[in-house]
Amino acid sequence: MFVEQPVRAVAQAALAVCALRALWWAVEWRRGEGRARAVLAGAGPGGRGAGGAAGSRGASGVRAVLGALRPAVLARWWTVVRARRAWLCLPVAGVVALLGGSPLPLVAGAVAVPVVGRRLRAAERRKEREAGAERVVALCGAVVGELRAGWQPSQALSFAARETGALGGEEAAVLAAARFGGDVPEALRRAAGQDGADGLAGVAACWQVAVDGGAGLAAGLERLEAALRDHHEQRERMRAELAGAWATVAVLALLPLAGVALGAALGADPLRVLLHTPAGLGCLVVGGALEAAGLWWAGRIVRGGERA
Numbered sequence: 001m002f003v004e005q006p007v008r009a010v011a012q013a014a015l016a017v018c019a020l021r022a023l024w025w026a027v028e029w030r031r032g033e034g035r036a037r038a039v040l041a042g043a044g045p046g047g048r049g050a051g052g053a054a055g056s057r058g059a060s061g062v063r064a065v066l067g068a069l070r071p072a073v074l075a076r077w078w079t080v081v082r083a084r085r086a087w088l089c090l091p092v093a094g095v096v097a098l099l100g101g102s103p104l105p106l107v108a109g110a111v112a113v114p115v116v117g118r119r120l121r122a123a124e125r126r127k128e129r130e131a132g133a134e135r136v137v138a139l140c141g142a143v144v145g146e147l148r149a150g151w152q153p154s155q156a157l158s159f160a161a162r163e164t165g166a167l168g169g170e171e172a173a174v175l176a177a178a179r180f181g182g183d184v185p186e187a188l189r190r191a192a193g194q195d196g197a198d199g200l201a202g203v204a205a206c207w208q209v210a211v212d213g214g215a216g217l218a219a220g221l222e223r224l225e226a227a228l229r230d231h232h233e234q235r236e237r238m239r240a241e242l243a244g245a246w247a248t249v250a251v252l253a254l255l256p257l258a259g260v261a262l263g264a265a266l267g268a269d270p271l272r273v274l275l276h277t278p279a280g281l282g283c284l285v286v287g288g289a290l291e292a293a294g295l296w297w298a299g300r301i302v303r304g305g306e307r308a
Contacts, residue, residue, distance in 0.1 A: 090106075133232060170190055
């Protein structure tokens with residue numbers, strides 16, 4: 001009893017902090033919307049001019065701009081939430097600590113924050129690499145199209161790079177080399193060192209062959225685009241085939257939680273057994289270790305299939 005009260009107080013404090021943070025976000029959102037409404041409403045003087053037409057146009061303009069602003073605000077807050085998703089482990093751990101009357105879930109939640117954050121960052125980097133690879137494919141297609149239209153290689157590369165953004169942080173260096181007669185293949189090879197931009201090494205090779213041997217740059221880039229697109233489609237097919245394996249891993253990961261929820265529904269009070277008895281604590285430690293080892297091993301098998 002003396003242990004449960006401090007734990008309950010700490011968990012309630014953690015939940016209160018999370019609730020206050022969510023409230024602050026909502027207040028800031030409404031404040032920004034109100035400020036925009038006031039500015040836009042004041043931008044149209046003579047709100048009730050001849051026949052009220054100006055006021056009607058002003059009101060419709062306010063509604064139109066606010067309607068356009070709302071998706072932008074939602075996207076901004078969604079970006080903030082995505083960047084802080086790992087911290088959601090703390091309120092979840094606080095709820096479990098309240099239900100179980102033990103500080104162990106709070107400790108587990110604090111430990112899970114960096115682990116989950118690292119996994120989420122790895123997933124974001126993987127998505128960025130895939131997006132970069134798709135931009136390189138689009139760059140090849142755009143350069144080929146501009147070369148077929150009669151543009152010079154440097155002009156075609158400049159236009160395609162600005163349209164696709166495939167060169168990333170090396171765009172200025174590559175475009176400067178193309179415009180002023182620099183070493184474009186070397187600049188493209190440096191750009192290929194970015195995440196997901198491996199295909200730029202092929203573009204550099206095609207450019208080098210076209211400059212040194214006089215071969216057709218458009219034909220080489222067209223074949224490179226087809227190869228990169230085929231590789232991307234093969235990776236997507238492999239990922240679709242492994243989706244069932246990942247779903248199995250997710251189900252196996254959720255089974256212990258489902259068992260705890262089922263025990264609570266039947267009135268067995270599994271949280272009290274797991275968090276307040278020596279046998280329950282031992283089962284919790286051993287089960288958690290086996291769960292982590294099983295998830296790591298299953299993920300290693302599936303990722304090995306993806307790499308293969």
